[in-house]
Amino acid sequence: MNTVRLRLALLRNAPVALFVVVLAVFGSLSDRFLDVQNFTNILIQASHIAILGIGMTFVLLTAGIDLSVGAVMYLSVALLGIYLADASPILAVPAMMAVGALFGLVNAFFVVRLRVAAFIVTLATLFIGRGLALWVTETRMVFYKDQILSLARAEFLGVPWAIWVFAIVFAVAWIVLNHTPFGRQVYAVGENPDAAAKAGINVPLVLTTVYAVSGACAGIAGFVSITQVGAAASSFAMEKEFAAVAASVLGGVSLFGGRGGVAGTVFGAVLIQTVQNGLVIVNADPYIYPLVTSSIIFVAVFVDSQRSRILERLGRRRIRIEERPV
Amino acid sequence: MTATSLETEARSSGMRRFVRRVLFSEYLVLWLSVLYFLAVLPFVPQMASVEVLRNILSDMLPLLVVAIGQTFVLIVAGIDLSVTSIIAMASVVGASVMTGDGGYLAGSPLAVPAAMLAMVTVGLAIGAFNGFCITRLGMPPFIVTLTTMMFFSGAAIWFTTFHTTTSSIANLPHGFVVLGQGNIGGVPNSLWVVLAVGILAHIVLARTVLGRRLYACGQNRRAAAVSGVPVRKVIAAAFLISGACAAVASILYTGRLQTGTPILGQTILLDIIGAVVIGGTSLFGGKGKVVWTVFGVLFLVLIDTSLKMLGLSLFSVFAIKGAVILLAAVIDAVRTRFAARI
Numbered sequence: 001m002n003t004v005r006l007r008l009a010l011l012r013n014a015p016v017a018l019f020v021v022v023l024a025v026f027g028s029l030s031d032r033f034l035d036v037q038n039f040t041n042i043l044i045q046a047s048h049i050a051i052l053g054i055g056m057t058f059v060l061l062t063a064g065i066d067l068s069v070g071a072v073m074y075l076s077v078a079l080l081g082i083y084l085a086d087a088s089p090i091l092a093v094p095a096m097m098a099v100g101a102l103f104g105l106v107n108a109f110f111v112v113r114l115r116v117a118a119f120i121v122t123l124a125t126l127f128i129g130r131g132l133a134l135w136v137t138e139t140r141m142v143f144y145k146d147q148i149l150s151l152a153r154a155e156f157l158g159v160p161w162a163i164w165v166f167a168i169v170f171a172v173a174w175i176v177l178n179h180t181p182f183g184r185q186v187y188a189v190g191e192n193p194d195a196a197a198k199a200g201i202n203v204p205l206v207l208t209t210v211y212a213v214s215g216a217c218a219g220i221a222g223f224v225s226i227t228q229v230g231a232a233a234s235s236f237a238m239e240k241e242f243a244a245v246a247a248s249v250l251g252g253v254s255l256f257g258g259r260g261g262v263a264g265t266v267f268g269a270v271l272i273q274t275v276q277n278g279l280v281i282v283n284a285d286p287y288i289y290p291l292v293t294s295s296i297i298f299v300a301v302f303v304d305s306q307r308s309r310i311l312e313r314l315g316r317r318r319i320r321i322e323e324r325p326v
Numbered sequence: 327m328t329a330t331s332l333e334t335e336a337r338s339s340g341m342r343r344f345v346r347r348v349l350f351s352e353y354l355v356l357w358l359s360v361l362y363f364l365a366v367l368p369f370v371p372q373m374a375s376v377e378v379l380r381n382i383l384s385d386m387l388p389l390l391v392v393a394i395g396q397t398f399v400l401i402v403a404g405i406d407l408s409v410t411s412i413i414a415m416a417s418v419v420g421a422s423v424m425t426g427d428g429g430y431l432a433g434s435p436l437a438v439p440a441a442m443l444a445m446v447t448v449g450l451a452i453g454a455f456n457g458f459c460i461t462r463l464g465m466p467p468f469i470v471t472l473t474t475m476m477f478f479s480g481a482a483i484w485f486t487t488f489h490t491t492t493s494s495i496a497n498l499p500h501g502f503v504v505l506g507q508g509n510i511g512g513v514p515n516s517l518w519v520v521l522a523v524g525i526l527a528h529i530v531l532a533r534t535v536l537g538r539r540l541y542a543c544g545q546n547r548r549a550a551a552v553s554g555v556p557v558r559k560v561i562a563a564a565f566l567i568s569g570a571c572a573a574v575a576s577i578l579y580t581g582r583l584q585t586g587t588p589i590l591g592q593t594i595l596l597d598i599i600g601a602v603v604i605g606g607t608s609l610f611g612g613k614g615k616v617v618w619t620v621f622g623v624l625f626l627v628l629i630d631t632s633l634k635m636l637g638l639s640l641f642s643v644f645a646i647k648g649a650v651i652l653l654a655a656v657i658d659a660v661r662t663r664f665a666a667r668i
Contacts, residue, residue, distance in 0.1 A: 110652065110655075110656065114656050114659050114660075115659050115663065116652075116655045116656055116658075116659045117609045117610070117655065117659075119405075119609055120600075120603055120609065120651065120652075120655040121652065121655065123596055123599070123600060123648075123651060124600075124648040124649070124651040124652035124655065125648060125652070126596070126648065127596070127644045127645065127647050127648025127651065128644070128645050128648035128649060128652070129648075130644050131640075131641045131642065131643070131644030131645030131646075131647075131648060132641070132645060133641075134639070134640055134641035134644060135639070135641040135642075135645070139639070139640055139641065234640075242472060242476075245468075245472070246469075246472065246473075249469050255466050255468055255469065256466070285484075287480065287483055287484035287487060288480070288484060289480070290476050290477065290479065290480030291477055291480045291481060291484065293476065294473045294474075294476035294477040294480070295473075295477065297469075297472075297473050297476075298470075298473040298477075301465055301466075301469045301470075301473070302459075302463060302465060305463060305464045305465045305466070306463070306464075308464075309464050
């Protein structure tokens with residue numbers, strides 16, 4: 001039994017160990033890597049994926065998936081650039097969140113009311129969202145004005161603006177999931193929707209809310225991303241949905257619902273970005289970036305699946321007790 | 327009860343029966359395709375020309391092969407996101423074997439068969455890796471195939487840089503190109519290949535023990551295991567088949583383009599899964615047929631072609647494709663709920 005405990009403890013801390021290994025490897029290869037400035041950079045670069053992943057976590061916790069987030073990012077950014085080009089960020093961010101939440105409600109309508117698989121609904125709305133965005137932009141590149149671009153370098157209390165947004169979204173999501181009734185309902189629905197319904201939880205409402213949250217987060221992520229990129233081409237935020245899912249899963253969120261949390265997702269997003277940043281700093285061949293990143297995600301998921309297998313074996317009830325020879 | 331209310335009741339039940347018959351028909355998607363074809367015909371009369379129809383068919387072929395492989399995986403309640411990376415990887419590996427510009431077997435008469443063998447091996451190997459991780463290591467299919475997709479898409483590009491300074495490996499031997507464009511008895515070779523794959527897949531699913539076991543694993547894995555189905559082997563087989571099908575599709579694509587390129591099939595992942603699901607195969611396993619997939623692919627390619635011919639902008643093509651996938655999914659959901667009620 002003790003060896004099982006030990007193995008569990010090892011597996012539980014394996015992602016952190018992985019992170020330490022990554023830091024050690026890149027740190028020994030370059031002295032610039034372990035710089036405070038570099039960590040700030042990593043956090044800034046990771047912020048939009050982390051925000052996207054936080055929204056995705058809500059959906060994944062209910063055993064759903066939202067593949068439309070990349071399209072929502074592009075759509076909200078396109079609307080901002082075309083219709084609200086002169087708006088201040090104070091107005092722009094809520095507007096983009098509203099666009100995202102509205103899009104999420106459309107997803108939720110199909111998933112909750114018509115009971116279509118989330119994978120297919122959000123796959124379809126991915127196409128529709130990108131189509132709408134291309135229509136809004138007339139497939140042209142969209143450029144942004146100074147009041148948005150200046151945010152890339154803006155700081156508040158010495159901390160870059162993007163990190164503030166990242167931290168606020170994380171804090172709100174963490175409190176909601178861990179310290180509110182709604183958070184518990186999300187976990188309950190993900191664990192077992194039928195049982196949750198019997199316990200009096202309004203399951204359709206919870207599901208609808210998580211898709212709206214995911215959409216709203218995608219709107220924020222779009223804004224954070226555009227302040228850094230500066231212009232939106234038609235490939236803006238392409239395949240970011242996979243990056244967001246990867247960050248969540250890397251942080252221990254289960255695709256089958258009910259397990260994981262936003263802290264894990266943030267960890268996952270930062271880990272992926274750390275690896276990519278490290279590869280750039282040590283001048284690695286750009287062609288091997290995806291190979292290294294995908295291998296690390298693979299290892300993390302492998303470790304996580306081993307851990308849950310052991311836990312499952314421990315939790316299994318012995319229905320038939322074998323007679324042991326004396 | 328008055329006569330009129332009886333009449334309306336009879337009519338409504340007749341209506342209901344008709345709706346039910348249409349909804350539950352195996353050929354629903356085929357009918358939708360025909361309906362769609364007739365609907366757009368007045369706007370683009372060229373659609374009915376032999377040339378366009380032939381184009382639709384040739385666009386369908388490689389997509390159909392991958393989609394058939396994907397059908398197997400969806401039947402066991404899995405998903406294979408790595409198919410596009412298999413297409414890319416197989417394409418560049420095959421091309422590197424047979425290209426006239428310093429290929430491993432350049433000029434050798436064995437070059438073409440060896441290259442095709444290498445391509446299928448790539449597909450089988452990646453499929454085997456997916457299957458191993460899913461069945462032996464207990465990892466979720468979505469994530470395993472997502473990481474293999476990322477890995478091999480990157481690897482295909484990296485591999486290309488060793489063989490050429492451009493983005494693709496050209497100068498493939500004449501024999502390979504002819505194979506892709508020739509015909510036997512007036513029927514293009516690629517059609518023969520796809521027919522063979524399709525019929526074989528249909529027989530496996532409908533007439534063999536493996537087919538029964540695939541459905542059993544998809545419907546209820548635990549029940550299947552209890553009834554003595556070797557669940558792990560069956561699921562691994564589904565991923566192997568998907569890998570092999572993707573490799574065959576890669577041969578067809580590479581033959582058509584006459585170059586091996588790592589960006590082959592990069593954008594068709596969602597088309598593949600969309601087509602299979604439009605056909606009626608369930609993402610939750612246990613339900614699916616090769617003919618359904620044929621109809622799904624036909625429907626998707628038909629829409630793609632017609633939108634291009636209508637000269638619609640990129641945005642409408644995207645949006646309409648999305649709407650169609652959504653519509654098909656809604657119809658399927660309604661159908662399933664009807665079935666549950668009866």
